[in-house]
Amino acid sequence: MNLKMKLSIRVRHMLEGYIFILPWIVGFLLFMAIPLGRSFYYAFHRLEPSEHGLVATFVGFTYFRQAFTTDVDFLPLLQKTMTAMVTQVPLILVFAMFSALLLNKASRGKVFFRGVFFLPVIIASGAILRELLDQGAAKLPIFVQYDLFRKLAFFIPEQILEPVLEYADSLTLVMWDSGVQILIFLAGLQTISPILYEAAKCDGATKWEVFWKITFPMIMPMILVNTLFSIVNSFTKTDNHVMNHLMNIVFRNNDYGYGSAIGWLYFLFIFIVLGIIFLIFRKSMATAEGRA
Amino acid sequence: MERIQSMARRQLLLKPGTQDRWKITMVKRTRSVMGTIIYYLVMLSLSFVFLYPLLYIISRSFMTSVDVANATVQWIPTHLSFANYRIAMEQIHYWPGFANSAIISFGSAFLQILSCSLVGYGFARFRFPGRGLWMALLLFTFLVPPQTIVVPLYLFFSDIPFLHMNWINTHLPFVVPSLFGHGLKGALFVLIFIQFYRRLPHVLEEAARIDGAGPVRTYWKIMFPLARPAMLVVFLFSVVWHWNDVFEPTTYLTVPDFFNLAQNMATFNGSADAQMGQMAQSVSSSQAIGMPPTLMNQIMAAVMLTIIPILLLYLFVQRYFVESIENSGIAGE
Numbered sequence: 001m002n003l004k005m006k007l008s009i010r011v012r013h014m015l016e017g018y019i020f021i022l023p024w025i026v027g028f029l030l031f032m033a034i035p036l037g038r039s040f041y042y043a044f045h046r047l048e049p050s051e052h053g054l055v056a057t058f059v060g061f062t063y064f065r066q067a068f069t070t071d072v073d074f075l076p077l078l079q080k081t082m083t084a085m086v087t088q089v090p091l092i093l094v095f096a097m098f099s100a101l102l103l104n105k106a107s108r109g110k111v112f113f114r115g116v117f118f119l120p121v122i123i124a125s126g127a128i129l130r131e132l133l134d135q136g137a138a139k140l141p142i143f144v145q146y147d148l149f150r151k152l153a154f155f156i157p158e159q160i161l162e163p164v165l166e167y168a169d170s171l172t173l174v175m176w177d178s179g180v181q182i183l184i185f186l187a188g189l190q191t192i193s194p195i196l197y198e199a200a201k202c203d204g205a206t207k208w209e210v211f212w213k214i215t216f217p218m219i220m221p222m223i224l225v226n227t228l229f230s231i232v233n234s235f236t237k238t239d240n241h242v243m244n245h246l247m248n249i250v251f252r253n254n255d256y257g258y259g260s261a262i263g264w265l266y267f268l269f270i271f272i273v274l275g276i277i278f279l280i281f282r283k284s285m286a287t288a289e290g291r292a
Numbered sequence: 293m294e295r296i297q298s299m300a301r302r303q304l305l306l307k308p309g310t311q312d313r314w315k316i317t318m319v320k321r322t323r324s325v326m327g328t329i330i331y332y333l334v335m336l337s338l339s340f341v342f343l344y345p346l347l348y349i350i351s352r353s354f355m356t357s358v359d360v361a362n363a364t365v366q367w368i369p370t371h372l373s374f375a376n377y378r379i380a381m382e383q384i385h386y387w388p389g390f391a392n393s394a395i396i397s398f399g400s401a402f403l404q405i406l407s408c409s410l411v412g413y414g415f416a417r418f419r420f421p422g423r424g425l426w427m428a429l430l431l432f433t434f435l436v437p438p439q440t441i442v443v444p445l446y447l448f449f450s451d452i453p454f455l456h457m458n459w460i461n462t463h464l465p466f467v468v469p470s471l472f473g474h475g476l477k478g479a480l481f482v483l484i485f486i487q488f489y490r491r492l493p494h495v496l497e498e499a500a501r502i503d504g505a506g507p508v509r510t511y512w513k514i515m516f517p518l519a520r521p522a523m524l525v526v527f528l529f530s531v532v533w534h535w536n537d538v539f540e541p542t543t544y545l546t547v548p549d550f551f552n553l554a555q556n557m558a559t560f561n562g563s564a565d566a567q568m569g570q571m572a573q574s575v576s577s578s579q580a581i582g583m584p585p586t587l588m589n590q591i592m593a594a595v596m597l598t599i600i601p602i603l604l605l606y607l608f609v610q611r612y613f614v615e616s617i618e619n620s621g622i623a624g625e
């Protein structure tokens with residue numbers, strides 16, 4: 001009590017703040033900082049079990065060299081993940097934006113449609129999604145049923161048609177993946193003041209102009225949030241191949257050192273991608289603010 | 293004379309004018325009707341894509357294997373067969389798996405609500421040195437893939453320093469990080485609470501302070517109960533993601549007794565695949581063409597059994613959920 005009286009209000013306020021976030025800081029050290037540091041250490045060491053627990057011997061950059069030279073799976077899998085990310089994330093964003101705009105229109109059945117649009121987050125995730133993929137349920141039957149491939153092959157050369165149809169096949173996955181993003185866009189759209197739309201209407205702006213001059217700049221922050229979320233999601237999904245590769249190394253081969261090295265490489269790779277995204281968005285965010 | 297003429301002319305002029313106006317309103321109305329029809333067509337077809345996996349699972353899970361193989365049976369089974377559910381129930385060890393899943397998801401969700409809300413409040417309402425740094429680290433935590441730190445965490449949980457305990461094959465590796473605001477997507481939940489608390493008016497806390505409540509009491513009695521929308525969002529996300537997660541369970545739960553439902557289902561799928569392979573080999577090729585062996589209906593029944601609890605939960609909270617998302621400021625400022 002005596003101590004409390006002596007502290008100035010500002011110091012007390014600071015201490016109170018730290019008391020609130022203290023659990024998180026402890027958790028951060030225990031479950032993030034220390035493991036991260038240890039996995040960095042493991043990445044440079046060979047770990048062998050002995051009667052005194054794991055014994056580490058320093059091996060330098062051997063594991064990193066191994067990942068790029070002797071491991072035949074790592075680089076192709078990384079490339080696969082990267083292509084999946086580059087092709088799917090823009091589609092997810094466009095689709096989520098489109099759906100959010102549709103859902104935002106006040107109409108009958110709003111509650112029903114919202115419930116349905118979010119349904120894939122509940123069912124098409126994790127183990128269940130993997131099961132559905134295994135059974136071929138992730139593909140809409142229209143392409144198979146109407147024999148689209150052979151019909152279109154009359155007009156379009158096969159070399160172009162095949163990747164296009166493959167792309168179309170993955171569309172269902174894109175749509176199922178965008179549940180959370182739709183919700184974030186929807187919440188963002190609700191924060192835009194209707195006054196802006198009224199003003200634009202008075203000035204004779206068309207709907208197309210209104211979208212690009214008001215809606216789009218106003219939900220720019222949500223686009224950034226969604227981009228980051230989608231990228232992180234696509235890198236850590238259950239059907240991600242790099243992840244399965246890593247789990248095989250660690251738990252089937254018991255190669256902890258190499259597993260850590262690959263984990264770190266993957267992490268650095270993700271970080272570079274996210275850094276690029278941040279740079280792109282900083283520019284466009286700045287211009288959006290400048291216009292407003 | 294002239295006046296009359298001009299009046300008549302004016303009336304004549306007026307008449308086509310009114311007709312035009314009527315025409316315009318009619319065109320507008322038909323256009324809006326067309327718009328509504330197109331709108332609902334688009335919405336319904338999108339809904340179909342979203343409902344497709346669920347419909348697929350339900351329809352397949354009630355089919356007999358004859359129906360699955362029969363090309364003329366598309367959606368509706370020739371007769372309802374509950375046998376799949378009976379077999380799947382046994383195969384995936386439903387009730388033990390259900391108990392494990394429930395403890396992990398509901399326990400973690402509950403603890404994450406408590407801890408993430410506390411931390412979120414601290415970040416949202418207090419200014420202290422190092423706040424920016426900790427916020428940056430919070431974002432960083434969200435971005436680090438769990439694969440990077442899985443090895444040290446596994447070793448950590450298999451032999452806790454100082455306590456010398458083995459937490460592998462217990463529920464503790466899931467529940468304990470949640471207690472500290474970490475665990476599966478913990479950083480995201482903290483961010484949701486930060487955004488929510490930021491929007492609440494300061495007047496409430498000031499009133500409580502003037503009435504003599506300390507910061508902890510202000511938080512617990514005034515602010516925490518107000519965060520119900522954010523709590524609902526975090527609760528549903530946390531339960532669903534824990535329920536469907538296979539990565540962490542396969543790491544920390546290695547004995548079948550402790551498997552959760554998702555793991556049991558994956559195991560069943562693997563064994564069913566192997567069985568199908570054997571069946572395909574044992575029947576002669578001519579028979580195989582007539583009736584390809586499949587256990588897909590049983591697998592789909594297993595999937596249905598796994599998702600039914602969270603599906604019911606979602607049906608129950610769905611209405612409040614979307615409203616909460618709008619109120620909780622998940623989208624940021």
